[in-house]
Amino acid sequence: MKPNVQNQHAPKGNPFMGFLWGILIVLFLNWLIFPNLTNRKINVTDYGTFIGKMEEGKIKEVMIKNNQIYFTVAEDGDRTQTYQTGEINDPQLVDRLLEAESPNPTGKIAFNQIVPEENSPILNFILMWILPGLIFYLIWKQATNSIRARMGSNGGNFMSFGSSGAKIYADSDVKTTFADVAGQNEAKETLTEIVDFLHNPQKYTDIGASLPKGALLVGPPGTGKTLIARAVAGEAKVPFFAISGSEFVQMFVGIGAAKVRDLFKQANEKAPCIIFIDEIDAIGKRRDASFGGNDEREQTLNQLLTEMDGFDGRKGVVILAATNRPESLDKALLRPGRFDRRIQMELPDLEGRKAILEVHLKKIKHDNIDMNLVARATAGSSGAELANIVNEAALRAVRMKRNRVTTNDLEESVETVIAGAQKKGKVISTDEKRIIAYHEIGHAMVAAMQTHSAPVHKITIIPRTSGALGYTMQVDNNEQVLLSKEDLFNRIVTYTGGRAAEELICNTVTTGASNDIEQATKLARAMVTRYGMSETYDMMGLETVKNAYLGGDTSLTCSTDTATDIDHEVLRLIKEAHQKARKIITENLEAMHQAATFLIEKETITGDEFMRILQQTEKQ
Structure with missing residues (x-):
């Protein structure tokens, strides 16, 4: 029974809503702890004005609070206005208030001093330190949950620096098969055995054989290394882990090694499966004296060597890797027991080019194409270049207002890819x-x-x-x-x-x-x-x-x-x-x-x- 791999996501969240709630809570606490900051608007004046209003007999009420003097002055009619001034060390203030006249019915100024109630030290500590820290923690938690939901954690911990970041495709998601790969018959024959092992491991384990742990795909760019790796997963109907070698290289030492550990941990949980590392030379370059003991790339390579040497090949975890520079890889990476097989993906020969052209021509409408002529004219072209030539031919047919591609279209597209498009407007003497x-x-x-x-x-x-x-x-x-x-x-x-x-x-x-x-x-x-x-x-x-x-x-x-x-x-x-x-x-x-x-x-x-x-x- 094949394992079913699905993209797992953390609970969704909105960092903006979390931020908004945090601001509202802070404002509430500000009103609760510092209510004087939320009072109505009060005019601020100087102490001399306060004394002058008192001598004029216009002050009705005085309140002293938190070293501030708040006094209410009778204006024209029944209107009043409250003012604020700072408290000054004035020993005669009480006597002046008692002797001063006032518009009040009693003729005297009503005055009072409010002594603020002090909270206990424990409550102050909670309100000033514990509660704000808790609020900001909740905001941070809400934001990280939202980011994790967007990026997709594949069941891992987002804040763990070891998250591999590999793209995981379920067995039903990989549609590519060997029928989509042409011009590489020898490579397909070599990889067919790996597919057969993943399908029928029992007949190999009965005799004591184990699956090759790794296969290294080597060849020029555009020869189909990534395509044939997906085809192996598609033929075997197993999960496919795809990651680039550059994704392991991080700024901080140790993160790349943690990514390698996480990748192999996930692969073992989903076995049988295929791990594909594209451009493995990014982390697999040969070690030399210039490397330091704490070099990030060297530590990542060492962890990769350890993981490849340590996992059980009988579980059905196959590692496929691709590179254009095999001569730069570390010798320890290429030894048997790690990458057991080296598969050459060379430029296709004449028959291979014909087969590749046929694969791509199936996708477009065309007349009878002289495959032999086009294949001979494209000597030295890779599979990717041939796909581009077919596409250029289809685009040319559309420009010429035709609904089918002809041999002439392919010939012209070959010239376009090799020498560029025609410059019909260039004037030459x-x-x-x-x-x-x-x-x-x-x-x-x-x-x-x-x-x-x-x-x-x-x-x-x-x-x-x-x-x-x-x-x-x-x-x-x-x-x-x-x-x-x-x-x-x-x-x-x-x-x-x-x-x-x-x-x-x-x-x-x-x-x-x-x-x-x-x-x-x-x-x-x-x-x-x-x-x-x-x-x-x-x-x-x-x-x-x-x-x-x-x-x-x-x-x-x-x-x-x-x-x-x-x-x-x-x-x-x-x-x-x-x-x-x-x-x-x-x-x-x-x-x-x-x-x-x-x-x-x-x-x-x-x-x-x-x-x-x-x-x-x-x-x-």
Whole structure:
């Protein structure tokens, strides 16, 4: 019988109402304890005025109270006015009051002195200290109850700093299944065993096997690590605890560790269940000498290690974690008994991209889509990027006033994601447009005339919002797993084709080749330092890659002299590629002119149109 997890909330309250009640109680006590502050309005005057009114015979009544003199003066007619003045040490005051005349029927001033009753010390202590403290405690309690009700305590104590803050989804709330995850068949097969254990633990425990305590999902951003974790919970029909690693990192030392304890306590109560920690590298980074004994992140990591080592795997609590930086994780976190399995979530291959596109295309209306073409055009794209491409295609179909998505919509959305939207209003001069056209035809010509090069799919000189004034798209016929030295060198030749066309035909060099230069240099350096494709350095590794899933920053692992020699070797490769590109363009000048003229007129041509121009030129 599966446990039913529901969001538990504390009693609801209103902090404003609590505050209002507190003010009313304080005002009541103020009236009760200090009634003189709530008396009617009395005119304040000086002692000399009091003596003067007395000598004039206008005072009817005098009352002395709390070192203050209150006297009533007869005004015109029957009107009276009460005044207040401070009591002064006047030994003759009583005699003056007895001798003074008054408008009273008796002709004498009625005067009296009120001696205030003093409360007992215990009552004063209660009224001045205990009662106000109790009032403010009740206000604070009302406010915290209201905040707890809004945030949801999941049955924990709001004021406990150890509240994990994890989002808890009941088994019925997780709708994601393995059918929603495509392009990661190997990862799904690995996780299927965990799902089967949660469904049928008896057949595993009978043989003495225990469930893997943890599985680490590793891969580039957008490959579906969070999605497949939810799919495991959806397939197993168990509660799902989701929390980010950064939520454990707090300002005060010890709070993160308390959150870890609370998380595992809740998970054990709801077992079988799944705990998912996203971006675990936020707390799981490798410990080193720079860490102090009271470092918050280190204490949180130590508590996580202890909890993972201490809970019983037979209860059915599975920990899934995701990261883009596995190389930064602490070794103790990765050992067997904690994260027993490491599941690679790599970028999808050709068939994987087709499967992902099919999953997302089920949600939109579309015509017959050339899946093979779109999948080949999106090489290197993650699942999240493919989902974005499909959505962009649907938005384009709406803009074009159509109710179904076509292959052209998907092709244009691929270009939009890669190079940005078209800048149709950008004005380019005739001379610049000619240079851009020859630049792009130069890339296409060099690519078409080489054997180890991807076919040209599209050429355009329409500016894009990314800053590109034009581009040449190449699409491989098949998925390439290995790249030879010839493949990489020909790519460098293709990168230099645009600049070579500018030099030979336009007799100039422009800034349009900046991205080509960057890509060619990066590729040539990798050939020398990482791929062992240099005769000078043979198979010597001269560079290491850090954060391979987050851009792949590199750093040299060689001496300064060797770094200088590497620069010379990279320059030699680029120069050879540049000379080859110039040679190809020189041998095909007539085709270059015809293709460039056609491109200037149409602004966008397909690879088939470009190849027909080449074939016609060869026949001539």
